[in-house]
Amino acid sequence: MIIKTAPQEIFPYLEDSSNFKEGSAEKAFIPEDEKEVFEVVDYAVKNKLPLTISAAGTGTVAGRIPKGGVVLSTEKLNKIIDIDVKNKTAVLQSGVVVYNFLEEIKKFNLFYPPFPTEKGAFIGGNVATNASGEYSFRFGPTRKYVKKIKMVLTTGDVLVVKRGETFEKNGFLDYGKFKIKLPSYRTPNVKCSAGYYIKDNMDAIDLLIGSEGTLGIITEVEVFLVDELPERFIMLMFFDEKKGSEIPKIVSELKTKKDELAIYCLEFFDKNSLMFIKDEYNFIPENTIALYIEAEKEKLDRWLEIVEKYSCKETVLSSSKKEYEILANLRYKLPEKINSYFKKINSAKVSVDASVPECKLEELFSFYKNIMFENPNITMVIFGHIGENHLHFNMFPKNDEEKIVCERIYIDCIKKAVSLGGSGFAEHGIGKLKNKYLELMYGKDAVLEMAKIKKTFDPHCILNLDNIFPKEILGFFN
Numbered sequence: 001m002i003i004k005t006a007p008q009e010i011f012p013y014l015e016d017s018s019n020f021k022e023g024s025a026e027k028a029f030i031p032e033d034e035k036e037v038f039e040v041v042d043y044a045v046k047n048k049l050p051l052t053i054s055a056a057g058t059g060t061v062a063g064r065i066p067k068g069g070v071v072l073s074t075e076k077l078n079k080i081i082d083i084d085v086k087n088k089t090a091v092l093q094s095g096v097v098v099y100n101f102l103e104e105i106k107k108f109n110l111f112y113p114p115f116p117t118e119k120g121a122f123i124g125g126n127v128a129t130n131a132s133g134e135y136s137f138r139f140g141p142t143r144k145y146v147k148k149i150k151m152v153l154t155t156g157d158v159l160v161v162k163r164g165e166t167f168e169k170n171g172f173l174d175y176g177k178f179k180i181k182l183p184s185y186r187t188p189n190v191k192c193s194a195g196y197y198i199k200d201n202m203d204a205i206d207l208l209i210g211s212e213g214t215l216g217i218i219t220e221v222e223v224f225l226v227d228e229l230p231e232r233f234i235m236l237m238f239f240d241e242k243k244g245s246e247i248p249k250i251v252s253e254l255k256t257k258k259d260e261l262a263i264y265c266l267e268f269f270d271k272n273s274l275m276f277i278k279d280e281y282n283f284i285p286e287n288t289i290a291l292y293i294e295a296e297k298e299k300l301d302r303w304l305e306i307v308e309k310y311s312c313k314e315t316v317l318s319s320s321k322k323e324y325e326i327l328a329n330l331r332y333k334l335p336e337k338i339n340s341y342f343k344k345i346n347s348a349k350v351s352v353d354a355s356v357p358e359c360k361l362e363e364l365f366s367f368y369k370n371i372m373f374e375n376p377n378i379t380m381v382i383f384g385h386i387g388e389n390h391l392h393f394n395m396f397p398k399n400d401e402e403k404i405v406c407e408r409i410y411i412d413c414i415k416k417a418v419s420l421g422g423s424g425f426a427e428h429g430i431g432k433l434k435n436k437y438l439e440l441m442y443g444k445d446a447v448l449e450m451a452k453i454k455k456t457f458d459p460h461c462i463l464n465l466d467n468i469f470p471k472e473i474l475g476f477f478n
Helices: 007-014 034-046 098-106 123-129 241-255 271-275 297-310 321-344 358-374 400-419 438-442 444-457 471-477
Strands: 002-004 027-030 051-054 070-073 080-084 089-093 146-152 158-162 172-174 179-181 217-224 232-240 263-269 288-296 314-317 350-355 379-384 390-396
Touching: 007 027, 007 070, 027 034, 034 051, 034 070, 034 146, 034 217, 080 098, 089 098, 098 123, 123 217, 232 241, 232 297, 232 321, 241 263, 241 288, 241 358, 263 321, 271 288, 271 379, 288 297, 288 321, 321 379, 321 390, 350 400, 358 379, 358 390, 358 400, 390 400, 400 438, 438 444, 444 471
Parallel strands: 027 070, 051 070
Antiparallel strands: 002 027, 080 089, 089 217, 146 158, 146 217, 172 179, 232 288, 232 314, 263 288, 263 379, 350 390, 379 390
């Protein structure tokens, strides 16, 4: 096992894509097998030290950044244990890099659909956050593809949970050595990454997915795979920015033909977001907004009819593998540029990550646009997964006065999404950046119920403290 104690060695574990600046740790442990994971847990328990689990650092809500105590990095738990080609499953240690996994299963003409935008992420981090990616419009988030989880608990136990074996019964989930009483709240029926997943008749494995490292240390996962995808193209449909109000309607119409048009990805970029990448992609027209579509190549003729129907200002279409890669990289480049800009202006990320039911997309979209109109001096962008009724609404406050305004807007946006039957937190999780806002969605009693669940799994209350809810809430149950 590698143990790092020098500040310069620990520093890389004190950052992710959130620009969170409150990280600190005494040591960083890098175990190479499950036995060494237990040794780290035992050390933390005996010394009553907070233990933060660190994956690849691609997250945006400071989930892996410790606020004191010690770090356990999963980077050496990086073995692909088995690929079952016949049954289309794979078993991996939690530190396997998603990109490496995708490359490996490609040899067998297989594919892992919920891969995240950041392919440098670890598979364990994806499960811990229920990550979504560009194809979640077609295939859904990570949750749907997790067959089994192996997790080390701070009690010294190993918890193995397989999908399809244990379900909620009479209001309880039975994990063998302990039971969990289902809390009063329920996760809304939209894209959601807000606290612990709770549904009637739920599978016991689903509580663990998206729990942000607060319940146990994921050491191994088994996932479902699909056949390698057919050949696809990418198209950017540019519209005059004045047609912005029509976008939700166009998207809804396209979604009714999701299968007919074989859509894999349906994204939106407003004018301000396109400005971040315009210098690198000179084909982007002035004063436009865009829909980004990826679909099966055999449907291209149908898409050409769609383009004509909606009178696009301009269309850019990939007609070769090289052009496909250029347009795919455009999509990846945008959030990278935005995250870099937050760091450049030395601001913590202010990013609304809300989702709503299909019938409420237009109302949420208009709500965002009105905020931008009323606050012209603050740079704001709208982009993201419009096909899933989920948009990223980012704000860039330049000074303390603007930070106060953006905080108020952020809260208003969460309340708006919740009032529409949606989630204020669709895909990135809560982490440490958003833990004080979760109560806006579920209410204080529900957050206390989440804390009670954590304490059942982690009675020592040391794992990933301040993720999902402030650690002070755990004091209610002492």
